[in-house]
Amino acid sequence: MEECSIKAKNLTKRFGQLIAVNRVSFCARPGEVYSLLGPNGAGKTTTIKMLATLLQPTAGEAWIKGYSILREPHHVRRTIGLVPQDLTADDELTGWENVLIQARLYGYSGNEAEKRAREALEFMGLMEAAHRKVSTYSGGMRRRLEVAMSLVHSPEVLFLDEPTLGLDVQSRRHLWGLIEELKKQGKTILLTTHYMEEAEALADRVAIIDLGKIVAEGSPEELKSRIKGEVIHLKLRDPGLANGLAESLARELGVEAEPKGDTVVVRVQSSGETLPSLIRLVSGMPIVEIRIVKPNLEEVFLELTGRRLREEEGFDVFRFRVMSRRVRR
Amino acid sequence: MGATLVLFRREVKKWVGRRPVFVMSMITPLIWLALFGKSLNLYSMFNVEQPGFAEVVQRLVEQRIMELFGTLDYFTYLASGMLVVFALFQSAFGGVGIVFDKRLGYMTRLLVSPIPRVSIFMAKILGTLFRITILSAVLFAAALALGFQVKPGITAVDLLAAWGVILLLSLGLASIYATMAFYANNHEVLFAAMNLINLPLMFTSSAIFPREQMPSWLRAIASINPITHAADLVRYHLVGRPLSSYAEPLALLAAFSLTLFLVGLALSLRSLREVS
Structure with a gap:
């Protein structure tokens, strides 16, 4: 007991x-x-x-x-x-x-x-x-x-x-x-x-x-650890290059890479293993910032529920729908 | 008993810490006494200083006023009634503290502690009775200073008995208001109830005018109004206005107050079983 x-x-x-x-x-x-x-x-x-x-x-x-x-x-x-x-x-x-x-x-x-x-x-x-x-x-x-x-x-x-x-x-x-x-x-x-x-x-x-x-x-x-790996953000001086970079990274390294405005978001198992080859690939590109995001509980929550933890600002239509669905059941 | 005492001391401490409120709560009854009580001078209305005005008529007028009011001085009549009315209003204010304890979270603190629920109710009632005791004493002292005529040969027993009657009435009234407060979620409900209940209760009693002068329908209401019985008993002890029966108003008042106390206690405990 x-x-x-x-x-x-x-x-x-x-x-x-x-x-x-x-x-x-x-x-x-x-x-x-x-x-x-x-x-x-x-x-x-x-x-x-x-x-x-x-x-x-x-x-x-x-x-x-x-x-x-x-x-x-x-x-x-x-x-x-x-x-x-x-x-x-x-x-x-x-x-x-x-x-x-x-x-x-x-x-x-x-x-x-x-x-x-x-x-x-x-x-x-x-x-x-x-x-x-x-x-x-x-x-x-x-x-x-x-x-x-x-x-x-x-x-x-x-x-x-x-x-x-x-x-x-x-x-x-x-x-x-x-x-x-x-x-x-x-x-x-x-x-x-x-x-x-x-x-x-x-x-x-x-x-x-x-x-x-x-x-x-x-x-x-x-x-x-439920969130697979880490996320690398590559910020470019020229947003026009993001699409092409994302494609070549995905092809060469076999990772998920997605252009978002002037930034390419790369999902990797471990930044330590991927970074050396990634840096080799992007050398010569006009990169202004490389940021490595380790998974935190915020992302775990996002992954599990599809929403963010803090949504108190304003009226949240999605949340309202979920609530009313729950009420009906 | 321990928890009741701890919480009662909190009530007293909070009240003592609020001296401006104390002063303000004295203003209204003093205005009633000094302005209303002093300006309605029954005796001088009929005291005609005129040659030829038969002394016998004068004596008859005096006799009639004495019969109705138990004193020639309306101020004294009103002041003894105001002691009771004042207890009525203070009982109502007692409920406000409960609403605030709920709204400000203190009630949560009490409910999560291992104290008997009854101590929360009892401490509030005792706090109200304590306030009424002090304020009534101050009001009575002020009335004396303004010329209140106590009955000839008044004793300490009379004073204690008058105090007991006021507390007995307050026990019932404080219980009603406390119960309302345990169920109410904001103090405005309480003030609305106070306006709805208190003024009619005051005017349909013998606190301001004697029952005998009322039309029969009003007299019927006054006879079942606990304020009447309390005012009559207090007046008997302080002013010396005779009562046809002492036991009857006392029994009615006691029945009223104890019933309301027990019902209020039961309902309040029910409301404390669950907070949301």
């Missing part, structure tokens, strides 16, 4: 006709950072809410450290810490007061509560700002306070729902460092994100989730 810290089995949630989460099953092992990677609306938050006992699943079951989310929600709540996507701290109170209330809600009193509040705030680097009202905090500080509030009771399992959403690069990296630190302490962390860099940087294993379903699972390396 203790093989999985978090175990989901066919977890399903319907909202009316919409299936937000569709038979999701996975197992996050103790001490592992397990990431749900997918675009907005993929069902990541709904999954976390079910695991955190905030939502009743329509079907399926899940266990946190062996406790059933359906039958033992009280034990589950003691075991987990949740950093929800939305900010939850009371901004009329200070950071200290927020964390202290949290410690008391978990049953610690007097000195023990204060000790835990101090430890959590110190760990998140907020002790200096602890006695200021939360309304004066920056975005990064508020996120860190959310994590501090979720840590006071030393949970073994931590749910982080888009923890760096809307943060600048510096605050994001800071938070990543702290999450790595928590991992070293042996916590099991379930991290949802739609930033593929975040999943790559932090996760031991990634489940790619789309339209409520897990479409692939594995370590970032395993997932990336």
Whole structure:
């Protein structure tokens, strides 16, 4: 039983006709950072809410450290810490007061509560700002306070729902460092994100989730190896030469080569093996730039679903169609 | 009990941190008292300083006013009623904090923690009762300063009893509004409900004018209005206006409040079972 810290089995949630989460099953092992990677609306938050006992699943079951989310929600709540996507701290109170209330809600009193509040705030680097009202905090500080509030009771399992959403690069990296630190302490962390860099940087294993379903699972390396080889971009000074170059590369090297404007895009097994002969072939051509793109999770997602991870800008007709198709079924 | 206390302390702390709101919430009742209560001077209306105006007529007028209002001073009558009406409005405001806790995510934080759900409801109700206690005391002190005439021989027991009556009424009212707030998704719903419920409740009670003067249909409504019973009981203790029965209004008020409290508690717990 203790093989999985978090175990989901066919977890399903319907909202009316919409299936937000569709038979999701996975197992996050103790001490592992397990990431749900997918675009907005993929069902990541709904999954976390079910695991955190905030939502009743329509079907399926899940266990946190062996406790059933359906039958033992009280034990589950003691075991987990949740950093929800939305900010939850009371901004009329200070950071200290927020964390202290949290410690008391978990049953610690007097000195023990204060000790835990101090430890959590110190760990998140907020002790200096602890006695200021939360309304004066920056975005990064508020996120860190959310994590501090979720840590006071030393949970073994931590749910982080888009923890760096809307943060600048510096605050994001800071938070990543702290999450790595928590991992070293042996916590099991379930991290949802739609930033593929975040999943790559932090996760031991990634489940790619789309339209409520897990479409692939594995370590970032395993997932990336699904994409064959690498991509070489050759940028030419004269766009008129792109067609001819693409044809001759395909013929001579037996690779996929495609002209795109002033650039020829070449798909190869390994850039290390192909580059020497490629360079020999193109010597004398007016090439202004050679760029090698290693596969990343963004491309894995594209390959699996035909779409990009981040599509939040504007109305997306394709996505809308897929959603409505899903509703009809 | 522990979690209720922790959350109750949060309510108090937040309220104390909002002193401007405290000041503003006192302005409305003070305007009622000082402007309305003081300008409608019943006694001087009939106190005609004129030779030949029979002393016996004067005494009859006084007697009639005393009979109806329990005091010759309308301000005192109104102020005792306003203590109750003020509790009505404060009970309604208590619900607003719940809506904000939901909207600002704090409720998620509470629901994911291993506290009994009932403590979330209880802390809100206790917070409201606490605010009403402090604000009523301040309002009463202000009324005294403006010339409130307490009944001769008033005791601490009378003050405590009046406080108890106000809290009993507030328990029921705060429960209704808290329940509405647990189901409402924005505070405007709550303000709309407040406008819909509070003013009719105030004007169909004995808080502003005595029941005896009302047309029969209005008197019928007033007799089942809990504000009437609370105002009558408070007035009995503070002003000395006699009651034909003490037990009856108290029993009706208690039945009203406890029913609403229990129903509100059950419904609120139901709403907390699942958040989306």
